[in-house]
Amino acid sequence: xxxxxxxxxxxxxxxxxxxxxxxxxxxxxxxxxxxxxxxxxxxxxxxxxxxxxxxxxxxxxxxxxxxxxxxxxxxxxxxxxxxxxxxxxxxxxxxxxxxxxxxxxxxxxxxxxxxxxxxxxxxxxxxxxxxxxxxxxxxxxxxxxxxxxxxxxxxxxxxxxxxxxxxxxxxxxxxxxxxxxxxxxxxxxxxxxxxxxxxxxxxxxxxxxxxxxxxxxxxxxxxxxxxxxxxxxxxxxxxxxxxxxxxxxxxxxxxxxxxxxxxxxxxxxxxxxxxxxxxxxxxxxxxxxxxxxxxxxxxxxxxxxxxxxxxxxxxxxxxxxxxxxxxxxxxxxxxxxxxxxxxxxxxxxxxxxxxxxxxxxxxxxxxxxxxxxxxxxxxxxxxxxxxxxxxxxxxxxxxxxxxxxxxxxxxxxxxxxxxxxxxxxxxxxxxxxxxxxxxxxxxxxxxxxxxxxxxxxxxxxxxxxxxxxxxxxxxxxxxxxxxxxxxxxxxxxxxxxxxxxxxxxxxxxxxxxxxxxxxxxxxxxxxxxxxxxxxxxxxxxxxxxxxxx
Numbered sequence: 001x002x003x004x005x006x007x008x009x010x011x012x013x014x015x016x017x018x019x020x021x022x023x024x025x026x027x028x029x030x031x032x033x034x035x036x037x038x039x040x041x042x043x044x045x046x047x048x049x050x051x052x053x054x055x056x057x058x059x060x061x062x063x064x065x066x067x068x069x070x071x072x073x074x075x076x077x078x079x080x081x082x083x084x085x086x087x088x089x090x091x092x093x094x095x096x097x098x099x100x101x102x103x104x105x106x107x108x109x110x111x112x113x114x115x116x117x118x119x120x121x122x123x124x125x126x127x128x129x130x131x132x133x134x135x136x137x138x139x140x141x142x143x144x145x146x147x148x149x150x151x152x153x154x155x156x157x158x159x160x161x162x163x164x165x166x167x168x169x170x171x172x173x174x175x176x177x178x179x180x181x182x183x184x185x186x187x188x189x190x191x192x193x194x195x196x197x198x199x200x201x202x203x204x205x206x207x208x209x210x211x212x213x214x215x216x217x218x219x220x221x222x223x224x225x226x227x228x229x230x231x232x233x234x235x236x237x238x239x240x241x242x243x244x245x246x247x248x249x250x251x252x253x254x255x256x257x258x259x260x261x262x263x264x265x266x267x268x269x270x271x272x273x274x275x276x277x278x279x280x281x282x283x284x285x286x287x288x289x290x291x292x293x294x295x296x297x298x299x300x301x302x303x304x305x306x307x308x309x310x311x312x313x314x315x316x317x318x319x320x321x322x323x324x325x326x327x328x329x330x331x332x333x334x335x336x337x338x339x340x341x342x343x344x345x346x347x348x349x350x351x352x353x354x355x356x357x358x359x360x361x362x363x364x365x366x367x368x369x370x371x372x373x374x375x376x377x378x379x380x381x382x383x384x385x386x387x388x389x390x391x392x393x394x395x396x397x398x399x400x401x402x403x404x405x406x407x408x409x410x411x412x413x414x415x416x417x418x419x420x421x422x423x424x425x426x427x428x429x430x431x432x433x434x435x436x437x438x439x440x441x442x443x444x445x446x447x448x449x450x451x452x453x454x455x456x457x458x459x460x461x462x463x464x465x466x467x468x469x470x471x472x473x474x475x476x477x478x479x480x481x482x483x484x485x486x487x488x489x490x491x492x493x494x495x496x497x498x499x500x501x502x503x504x505x506x507x508x509x510x511x512x513x514x515x516x517x518x519x520x521x522x523x524x525x526x527x528x529x530x531x532x533x534x535x536x537x538x539x540x541x542x543x544x545x546x547x548x549x
Contacts, residue, residue, distance in 0.1 A: 007143045008037045008170035011163065015043065015096070018067045018155070022046050022420050023098075024054035025340035028073020031100025033170040035071070043285030045351050046420065046445060051077050052414040053442040055084025058092045060378070060400055060410075061417035063218075067094050067154065068417065072258050074101040074164075075115030079121045079265060083407060086130040089542070090405040091242070092219045092306075093334075095160040096151065097353040103168030104138050113214070124164060131445055132159035142325055143175040158219040158306065188318035194311050195316045196327045198303045199278070202311070203333050206276035212258060214243040214288075216281025216321055217304050223247060223396045224281065226326050234335040235278070237484065238271050240288035241389055243281070245377075249344055249392045256344045259387050260290025262389065266342035267486040272296065279303040280297035281321055285404045290536055320526040344392050347371070352500040357524060359455050360387055360458070360530045362500055367428070367456070374416055376400065377427040381467040384430035409438035415453040416445045427453040428515075434463045434477045440485075447489040447515045453517050454510045457482055460524045468537050469526060492517040 024046045027035045048054040062068030078099040086097040133153035135146040154161040238258040256267030272295045304324045309316040347368040364387045379388040379401040402410040416425035462476040486492035497505035510518035
């Protein structure tokens with residue numbers, strides 16, 4: 001039966017039903033009619049400077065809200081968000097990409113319309129490679145069902161999806177009598193029971209088991225289950241870099257971030273000496289494993305992910321992470337006893353040394369003391385991320401980064417998505433000067449929408465993480481006068497920082513100033529590195545048979 005609701009309106013209703021309150025994007029002629037509908041709805045449109053910034057903001061929004069949306073025009077807009085969508089795919093963020101396109105009637109006879117590349121389906125085919133589901137809403141008979149299918153895939157698979165809406169279909173009524181097709185693969189209950197028996201036996205036989213909790217625990221909202229499980233069986237929790245803040249890091253059973261040679265020695269030694277590793281929702285990426293310097297024995301591991309469980313060499317593909325963790329909570333696993341556990345170094349009072357130039361290590365020590373319960377840390381790839389690994393995060397889900405895909409420029413626009421998703425949190429952005437030049441002007445959104453991120457720029461005059469790999473003038477960037485940005489935007493404050501005392505004072509001033517954005521331009525030695533990056537380069541150097549200077 002035909003509905004009085006148009007396809008565009010139905011899409012908006014379904015987004016609202018999934019808890020979406022904001023849509024990030026930039027309008028264009030092929031999507032103007034849908035933008036007009038958005039403005040008439042309860043959803044608030046957030047205009048970015050560039051489409052990629054909108055995509056990054058939507059990704060961060062989804063990580064705290066459960067679903068994010070970016071809306072752009074066809075071709076020149078859509079292809080600009082391929083990178084941010086690829087990141088969402090790699091890092092399991094449910095983001096809905098909505099793209100306008102030429103009308104169905106306009107596409108007849110294959111005319112050369114503006115923004116077109118090759119065929120009219122080229123953009124769709126590109127997005128099929130970086131999404132878990134995609135559709136073009138060109139048929140009123142199936143449009144509502146397709147919207148339901150694609151949104152269900154985003155929520156179930158925790159990945160981005162692509163919806164293309166031709167501009168002449170926005171207000172066309174759809175068909176309400178459609179049957180939702182549930183594509184979810186049911187849990188194999190016999191396999192689940194077998195997996196639980198084997199995992200329970202391994203855990204009960206172990207003298208030093210460890211839980212390694214990864215990003216999928218957060219994406220599925222299983223943090224409370226994780227804490228209950230750890231406390232029930234009294235087993236310590238470590239997290240890889242991608243899973244940082246999956247639990248609050250001052251809880252007694254949390255022993256730190258495990259990232260191979262890049263991590264702290266006490267955490268690394270404890271994890272690598274365990275006789276049973278319960279790996280929950282972990283993606284074993286190169287950065288998570290300290291460039292594959294992690295040392296975990298497979299035959300002593302139980303590994304559970306969204307798409308299956310692996311125990312020693314046994315595979316259970318139809319047993320998902322949620323069902324497995326629920327089963328472990330009910331399983332007869334005996335509580336462990338253990339001696340003293342390693343813990344992350346708790347923040348200590350920072351005493352600035354008069355006249356002492358600021359270093360990366362001292363900067364992070366001061367930030368550790370600066371963090372509070374109402375802050376969320378967003379670290380850009382590079383030493384901003386590696387240094388932040390040692391920070392103690394006060395609540396779960398209060399650390400965001402592009403930890404696997406590692407796309408420079410994520411952090412600044414991400415801060416916008418974070419603060420709109422959780423207005424009670426103030427973002428602390430850690431970003432290199434090179435990455436800031438890519439997306440720093442997305443602070444325009446902070447100025448426009450009254451947000452107040454604190455942005456710490458690690459200004460080492462270029463791409464500092466790449467210099468130890470191969471140095472050259474290609475790693476240098478043209479210097480910006482970052483302290484002029486508030487004047488450019490008409491709001492905010494900025495500070496030039498050269499010494500420990502200046503950094504100390506600037507952070508205090510930033511905390512006190514809540515009316516707008518704050519920028520701290522921290523001038524660092526071009527070859528200074530965080531302790532984490534030093535640990536990694538030292539270990540890799542020894543592997544290569546050379547001594548680090």
